Amino acid sequence: MKRVVITGAGTINALGASVPETLAAMREGRCGIGPLEFRDVERLSIRIGGQVRGFDAQEHFNRQQLSLFDRFTQFTLIAAGEAIAQAGIEFSDELAARSGVVLGTAGGGVSTWDDNYRSVYEDGKNRVHPFVVPKLMNNAATSHVSMEYNLRGPTFTVSTACASSNHAMGQAFCMVRSGMAPVMVTGGSESMLCFGGVKAWEGLRVMSRDACRPFSLGRNGMVQGEGAGVFVFEEYEHARARGADILCEVAGFSMSSDAADIVMPSKQGAARAIAGALTDGRISLDEVGYINAHGTGTTANDKTECAAVADVFGAHADRLMISSTKSMHGHLIGGTGAVELLACIMALRDGVIAPTIGYEEPDPECALDVVPNVAREADVSVVLSNAFAFGGLNAVLALRRI
C-alpha cells in the first residue's frame, strides 16, 4: 500500500476566490452568506445563500468556452487551476496516461437546466442551444479538467448528494493508495443557486430564512452555498522525488450506508463511517484533535452527528474540537466536503481551528466543543472530515500532519 499526500489545493466559494482568501475568512470567522441575487428571487421564500459574488466569468473564459461551461464547471476549472499550479506538476507521457480526475457534484449544471427549461416552457421557444447537454451533464466539469491538464487515466464523476466530494476524494485516495494512479485531481463543485435550484430545496422545508447556526439551540435549518474545492492527491514517494511541498497526508477513508431513510440521518450509519475511517488509517481515538463536521444546521443532522461522535470517541469526545464551517460558506451540497477539507488542512498546517459562527446558545443535544464563533489556535496532528448525505450515504476522510 502506498502513502497518499496532498500537494495542491484550490477553491472558489462565498468566502474567497482562492485558498488564502478562504482560509483568511475562516480564521476571522467571516460570514459569506447574504441576500441571493438572481432572476425571480422575489418568488422564493428562502432568499439567502452563500453566493460567489463579484465573479465575472468573462474574465476567466472566452466566448467559446462559456458556451460549454456551466457555472459549476467554471468554478471547478478555477479551483483546479489553483491546485495544480500549487502542486507544480505537469502531466505528460506515462504520468498523464495513469493520472486522472474524480470529482463530486450533486446537481451538475443546474442553472443550465433552469435557463433552458425557462426558455422552452416560460418563453415558449422551440429551439435550444446545441450544447445544452454537454454543458449540464454531471461529468462535464471532470471532463474539462481532464482535457485542460492532459489527465488521461481513470476519470469520472461521483454523485451522492451532500457526500459527493468526500466520496470522490475517497475514491481518489484509494486509487493512489493501491497504486492504480500516481496522481489524482479530486474534490467537487456545486452551483444550485438559481431560481429552480433553490425552489426545489424550499419544498423540503429544511432551509433557514435567516442564518445557518450549526449546533446552536434554536437553529432553524440549512443555508445553501456554491463553489468548488479541488486538490492534488499524490503518491508520497512521487511527491518527495520531485521535491513537492506536501500539505498533509490522507490517512484513512470509510463509507457506509444507513439503509434506513431517504432524508433522516442515522447515528449508527454516521458512527460506522467515522469509526471505519479511524480503523482504515490505523488511528487511535486520542490522536484525533479536530473534526470538520457535516454540521448542516438542521435539527436532525446536528444532534445525530454529535451523538455519533460521542458514541465513537467516548470520553475523548469531550477533548476534541468539532466545528461546522457551513455557518460561513453555506452548504455546497456536492462540493461541500471539498471546501471543508481546507479547514482540515488549515488545522494541521497552521494550527488554526475554524469556528462555528452564528452560535447563540448551547444545545444539550450537541454538547461538544463546537469552537463557537471565534477561531482557535491548537496543535492537532489528525483531523476528520464528515459528510452524511440524503439517501443515508456517509463518507469520512482522515488527514494526518506530515
Next chain:
Amino acid sequence: MNTRSKVIAIIAEQAILEPKDVTDDSTLESLGIDSLGLVESIFAIEEAFDISIPFNANDPTGGDFDISCVASIIAGIETLLSKQS
C-alpha cells in the same frame, strides 16, 4: 366539501386510512404520519386551499401553525383562510 372534510381527506390519504378513522383529536403521530408525510401533507393542504403555511421542519412545533392534532390543523387553516379573505 368544507374545510374540515377537505383537510381530513388529505390527512387520511397520507395515512392510508379511511376519512372516518381520522378524528379531531388524532395526532399525526397516532395516524402513522412521519416527518416526510408531514411535509407532504402541508404541501397538499397549501395546494388545496391556495394558502401558504408557515412551517419549518427543523422546528415543527414552533411558529404560529399548530400541528399538534387534526383539530388544531383545521383551526390553523381556517385562520389563514380568513386572513386571506
